[in-house]
Structure formats: structure tokens, C-alpha cells
Amino acid sequence: MNSFSPRITVATIVERAGNFLMVREEIDGELRYNQPAGHVEAGEQLSQAAFRETLEETAWQVEITAFVGVFIFQAGINGPVYHRYCFAGEPKSHDKMQRLDADIYDTQWLTLDEIKAVQPQHRSPLVLPCLTQYLAGKRLPLDTLYEHPWPLQQK
DSSP states (O other), X not given: OOOOOOEEXXXXXXXXXXXXEEEEEEETTEEEEEOSEEEOOTTOOHHHHXXXXXXXXXXXXXXXXXXXXXXXXXXXXXXXXXXXXXXXXXXXXXXXXXXXXXXXXXXEEEOHXXXXXXXXXXXXXXXXXHXXXXXXXXXXXXXXXXXXXXXXXXX
């Protein structure tokens, strides 16, 4: 059996008045929908990464309130394997003057039906499963995840 290196990512579900914060990003010349999401950086706790990616992609500061689950998929035969740690976040403040990540086209607050309607344009097949688990009430306390301190963080 071959060993592999999964790509560790985070995503944040942010709900406001029945609408969900989504980003549209340009991928290979096409606009794709996604939750605020991205890769975890070395030395970063998962919930910190979720907060940072949400801020960088949407200019929204959120309070990360719960862990929704881990979602895994392989992008094609012999393709990379993604482990998506999905969090729930509560919107706190928005900075209209903040520049978004370069590949983000815009942000939108969409209903579940609107998100389903654009499913062919989802960035990842994990967008709806994350949202489905969230809507089913899947919320684990943040301390469900134990993350041993990175050596960079130890004194």
C-alpha cells in the first residue's frame, strides 16, 4: 500500500437570517462557488485557519463556534486527497474596505435552494455535504479536536 500526503483544508459555514456566506472564485477561467475555505498553514490551529481564511476571502470576522465534521474526497484517480475540516462561524463584523484574496471574485449570501441551484459550479463536491451536516444540527464542541502544539509554538 502506498503512503500519501493528504491536503489539509478548512471551510466555514456562516449563516445569517437563513442565508449562507459563499465566495465565488475564479478557477481555470470559470467562476466557482465555495464556502470560505483554504489550506492550513504550518503552525496554525485548524480553527485559527478557518477564521483566517474566512476573513481573507470575505472580509468578515467570524466567531468560530463549533466543529461540523471532517469531509474527505479524492480528486480523480491518483489525484490528491483532500481532508476538509468544516467549522460553523457566527458573523461579527464586516470590513468593506478590506481587499479580498486575489482569486476571489465576490461574496454572496445565498439560501440553501440558491446553493443547490448552482451545484454544477461548486468548487468542491464537499460544499453540499458540509452544509447538509450543518443543517442536520451536527455541531461538536471545538475541544473535540485535540491539536498538539506545534514545535514552533513551544517555548
